[in-house]
Amino acid sequence: xxxxxxxxxxxxxxxxxxxxxxxxxxxxxxxxxxxxxxxxxxxxxxxxxxxxxxxxxxxxxxxxxxxxxxxxxxxxxxxxxxxxxxxxxxxxxxxxxxxxxxxxxxxxxxxxxxxxxxxxxxxxxxxxxxxxxxxxxxxxxxxxxxxxxxxxxxxxxxxxxxxxxxxxxxxxxxxxxxxxxxxxxxxxxxxxxxxxxxxxxxxxxxxxxxxxxxxxxxxxxxxxxxxxxxxxxxxxxxxxxxxxxxxxxxxxxxxxxxxxxxxxxxxxxxxxxxxxxxxxxxxxxxxxxxxxxxxxxxxxxxxxxxxxxxxxxxxxxxxxxxxxxxxxxxxxxxxxxxxxxxxxxxxxxxxxxxxxxxxxxxxxxxxxxxxx
Amino acid sequence: xxxxxxxxxxxxxxxxxxxxxxxxxxxxxxxxxxxxxxxxxxxxxxxxxxxxxxxxxxxxxxxxxxxxxxxxxxxxxxxxxxxxxxxxxxxxxxxxxxxxxxxxxxxxxxxxxxxxxxxxxxxxxxxxxxxxxxxxxxxxxxxxxxxxxxxxxxxxxxxxxxxxxxxxxxxxxxxxxxxxxxxxxxxxxxxxxxxxxxxxxxxxxxxxxxxxxxxxxxxxxxxxxxxxxxxxxxxxxxxxxxxxxxxxxxxxxxxxxxxxxxxxxxxxxxxxxxxxxxxxxxxxxxxxxxxxxxxxxxxxxxxxxxxxxxxxxxxxxxxxxxxx
Ligand SMILES: Cc1ncc(C[n+]2csc(CCOP(=O)(O)OP(=O)(O)O)c2C)c(N)n1
Numbered sequence: 203x204x205x206x207x208x209x210x211x212x213x214x215x216x217x218x219x220x221x222x223x224x225x226x227x228x229x230x231x232x233x234x235x236x237x238x239x240x241x242x243x244x245x246x247x248x249x250x251x252x253x254x255x256x257x258x259x260x261x262x263x264x265x266x267x268x269x270x271x272x273x274x275x276x277x278x279x280x281x282x283x284x285x286x287x288x289x290x291x292x293x294x295x296x297x298x299x300x301x302x303x304x305x306x307x308x309x310x311x312x313x314x315x316x317x318x319x320x321x322x323x324x325x326x327x328x329x330x331x332x333x334x335x336x337x338x339x340x341x342x343x344x345x346x347x348x349x350x351x352x353x354x355x356x357x358x359x360x361x362x363x364x365x366x367x368x369x370x371x372x373x374x375x376x377x378x379x380x381x382x383x384x385x386x387x388x389x390x391x392x393x394x395x396x397x398x399x400x401x402x403x404x405x406x407x408x409x410x411x412x413x414x415x416x417x418x419x420x421x422x423x424x425x426x427x428x429x430x431x432x433x434x435x436x437x438x439x440x441x442x443x444x445x446x447x448x449x450x451x452x453x454x455x456x457x458x459x460x461x462x463x464x465x466x467x468x469x470x471x472x473x474x475x476x477x478x479x480x481x482x483x484x485x486x487x488x489x490x491x492x493x494x495x496x497x498x499x500x501x502x503x504x505x506x507x508x509x510x511x512x513x514x515x516x517x518x519x520x521x522x523x524x525x526x527x528x529x530x531x532x533x534x535x536x537x538x539x540x541x542x543x544x545x546x547x548x549x550x551x552x553x554x555x556x557x558x559x560x561x562x563x564x565x566x567x568x569x570x571x572x573x574x
Numbered sequence: 575x576x577x578x579x580x581x582x583x584x585x586x587x588x589x590x591x592x593x594x595x596x597x598x599x600x601x602x603x604x605x606x607x608x609x610x611x612x613x614x615x616x617x618x619x620x621x622x623x624x625x626x627x628x629x630x631x632x633x634x635x636x637x638x639x640x641x642x643x644x645x646x647x648x649x650x651x652x653x654x655x656x657x658x659x660x661x662x663x664x665x666x667x668x669x670x671x672x673x674x675x676x677x678x679x680x681x682x683x684x685x686x687x688x689x690x691x692x693x694x695x696x697x698x699x700x701x702x703x704x705x706x707x708x709x710x711x712x713x714x715x716x717x718x719x720x721x722x723x724x725x726x727x728x729x730x731x732x733x734x735x736x737x738x739x740x741x742x743x744x745x746x747x748x749x750x751x752x753x754x755x756x757x758x759x760x761x762x763x764x765x766x767x768x769x770x771x772x773x774x775x776x777x778x779x780x781x782x783x784x785x786x787x788x789x790x791x792x793x794x795x796x797x798x799x800x801x802x803x804x805x806x807x808x809x810x811x812x813x814x815x816x817x818x819x820x821x822x823x824x825x826x827x828x829x830x831x832x833x834x835x836x837x838x839x840x841x842x843x844x845x846x847x848x849x850x851x852x853x854x855x856x857x858x859x860x861x862x863x864x865x866x867x868x869x870x871x872x873x874x875x876x877x878x879x880x881x882x883x884x885x886x887x888x889x890x891x892x893x894x895x896x897x898x
Contacts, residue, residue, distance in 0.1 A: 329675055330672075330673030330674065331673060331675065331677070334674070334677040335677055336677055337677075342670075342674060342678075349634065349662060349665055349666060352630065352631050352633075352634025352635050352637070352662070353634055353638035353641065353666070354638060355635050355638060356636055356637055356639040356640075356641070356646075357638035357639065357641050357642045359638070359639065360638065360641075360644050361642055363620055363644075364643075370638070382630060383630055383631070383661070383662075385628075386626075386628040386630050386631030386634065389626050389628065389631065390625070390626055390628070390631045390635055393626050547675070547676070548672050548676040549671070549710060549711055550671070550711070550735045551733070551734045551735050554764070554810065554811035554812075555811060555814060556811060556812060
């Protein structure tokens with residue numbers, strides 16, 4: 203029996219190149235819209251919607267960081283500087299779509315409409331998700347790197363099998379692209395033609411390790427071609443460009459075109475988290491250079507230059523953001539009430555005899571404590 | 575047994591369209607042990623899927639599928655090849671229900687052919703149950719009989735919690751009276767079963783070691799020992815009740831399993847029995863386990879695997895009073 207006669211084998215030679223790689227390759231320069239000719243054709247309403255979301259997002263980031271200083275949040279991985287890609291990721295999705303965020307993407311969840319207090323539940327030190335992922339269509343913020351990516355693939359695959367035109371958008375950092383799960387997820391998605399959009403936010407560092415020590419690839423978007431999906435390189439600080447490229451990828455996924463890998467080139471303006479000292483691995487001058495390319499400022503400049511943003515609109519956006527921040531502060535200042543007996547809830551559908559015994563032990567300890 | 579497992583999946587798939595089988599070579603080939611034989615033909619490749627060769631990807635995709643309401647039954651090709659999927663298992667599958675306060679249960683079954691005795695080359699004979707047992711949020715079950723293979727797998731698929739389903743590969747070919755058209759009801763997950771009643775000592779065992787213990791019990795008759803054999807079936811949850819009732823009755827116990835003894839399931843089981851039955855014990859709870867070595871090459875595996883003689887030696891050592 204020859205190889206070709208084996209069941210499952212096809213007559214097509216296995217070594218033959220199957221796809222022309224050229225259309226899959228990213229452009230060498232990140233895609234930009236703001237400040238270019240192309241910006242003239244942009245929808246005014248969309249730009250203003252992005253602007254409101256950016257101002258809101260920036261304020262959310264500064265407020266959450268302030269809450270860590272007051273001890274109200276255990277930790278906050280800030281996305282200041284990355285708001286354009288966070289916000290665009292949320293805005294390109296329909297209600298039925300799913301978002302799979304990493305631990306840095308609280309803002310994407312908030313921009314999707316999640317109550318900021320619910321979005322911060324994990325980082326406050328309470329039970330992991332403060333929300334129902336199925337109801338919100340936002341997966342739990344994933345702490346282990348890249349492990350949420352295969353989940354996005356499985357969910358998108360299941361949705362497609364069910365005949366639902368649901369798209370999953372999964373977010374990961376530049377460091378996360380080195381993990382095995384990144385590879386496995388992209389490979390599965392491409393083979394299954396799953397309706398998934400992978401958004402890599404290349405913010406320069408994985409904690410302290412710069413991209414050059416993370417990968418030798420020409421760009422992270424270039425990795426796509428190896429899986430047989432298109433790779434797109436975008437200026438992650440350009441909200442309009444992000445929105446365009448993400449929308450295109452979502453549309454492609456929704457209409458059966460399969461997955462896309464998008465690399466958003468951006469910068470993390472704050473330290474990795476409040477526990478990190480960024481001065482040990484990067485120079486102030488670098489941070490300052492990126493400040494000139496701030497996502498909020500970029501869009502504001504475009505809108506002002508084209509006479510689309512007046513003082514009134516600017517004031518309304520700031521005011522809305524301030525009132526969100528005040529409300530968040532107020533509600534985060536309330537001491538959360540946790541029931542220790544909740545430790546034994548939801549381990550299994552029904553507790554094992556062993557867990558029942560242990561919960562009785564804790565109940566007795568609590569009663570003794572209360573009686574003291 | 576392989577046929578009973580296959581039938582369990584087939585019946586579950588026929589009854590419930592959300593049940594999906596996935597893994598390496600499970601489709602056209604029917605799995606390297608043919609346990610999924612015919613499922614792709616009958617239910618289509620969307621319900622019995624040959625995935626790319628990536629264990630974390632398989633289990634990770636299953637997580638997403640479960641989030642969307644499916645009930646994935648995942649096959650890991652061999653025990654040692656499930657290790658790449660450990661992170662998904664430990665960090666997500668086992669705790670998704672807990673971290674989402676019940677919003678995302680994980681009705682996933684991970685089928686793992688485990689254990690030795692089939693002459694497999696390295697990485698084809700591990701007993702990895704201790705790793706799974708040490709992960710809260712998982713059920714860990716293992717059939718030793720053909721009816722249990724069917725019944726336990728049906729239960730595992732129906733469970734809303736993730737179940738590690740350990741298939742003793744050297745029992746795949748065991749033939750027993752079993753009617754696929756009228757499968758007998760079995761005890762539910764979490765219940766141990768007395769496979770042989772006896773009065774002078776209890777052998778606590780599971781999976782591939784059950785037939786070994788039954789044989790040992792027969793042999794021990796000549797020496798005047800009437801051994802009870804308890805098939806644990808479910809390592810998590812653990813059936814303290816059945817186990818302790820037996821040990822209290824017999825006053826002596828030996829735990830028998832293939833996996834390494836140090837840090838192995840036997841230590842946990844012996845400790846539980848000792849804590850609960852101390853005053854009934856005539857001797858310490860003994861363990862008969864595999865050596866604390868990486869699984870040896872097939873030409874030496876018979877020296878490693880606990881056989882009837884090693885079990886009988888332990889039973890002899892239960893005459894504690896006489897010794898001390
Ligand atoms: C599997 C895993 N290994 C290590 C860590 C610890 N860790 C948390 S964040 C991080 C850096 C991640 O960098 P990157 O993917 O670029 O994302 P960013 O923080 O820049 O958004 C590391 C090493 C982790 N969370 N998960």
